[in-house]
Amino acid sequence: MELNEQNKNEKPFVTAYGDGGFRVLGERHLGSQIITADGVQPWAVTMPEDIAAMDLAPFLALEGQVDVLLVGTGVAHYPPVKQMAEALREVGISVDFMGTGSACRTFNVLLSDGRQVATALIAID
Numbered sequence: 001m002e003l004n005e006q007n008k009n010e011k012p013f014v015t016a017y018g019d020g021g022f023r024v025l026g027e028r029h030l031g032s033q034i035i036t037a038d039g040v041q042p043w044a045v046t047m048p049e050d051i052a053a054m055d056l057a058p059f060l061a062l063e064g065q066v067d068v069l070l071v072g073t074g075v076a077h078y079p080p081v082k083q084m085a086e087a088l089r090e091v092g093i094s095v096d097f098m099g100t101g102s103a104c105r106t107f108n109v110l111l112s113d114g115r116q117v118a119t120a121l122i123a124i125d
Helices: 048-053 082-089 100-112
Strands: 014-018 021-024 027-030 033-036 039-042 068-072 094-098 117-121
Touching: 014 100, 014 117, 021 033, 027 039, 048 082, 068 100, 082 094, 094 100, 100 117
Parallel strands: 068 094, 068 117
Antiparallel strands: 014 021, 021 027, 033 039, 033 117
């Protein structure tokens, strides 16, 4: 799905999602991704059920750089993973779980407002 065109100002807005990936800063990224103000990196999660077993190190490394992490759980909302939310809250990062489309849009709004935000997005077809 294409999102409305925006003035990027070099911020990593998600301008499209679907077809198994995302468009960020004019580049196509296949598969699930973690997006921060510093860039895009692959995320080895393909299904919401994988979130509970994943390594939290990439998110814990955001301590002091990010206040909010939005987790895009695919086509539909998936219940929050309590252990993940608690571990990140301990380092000052609040976590919100929502469908991937909602996470993309919310990420763009918070980023444009100057918030310290990151998103972890499960790719959808």
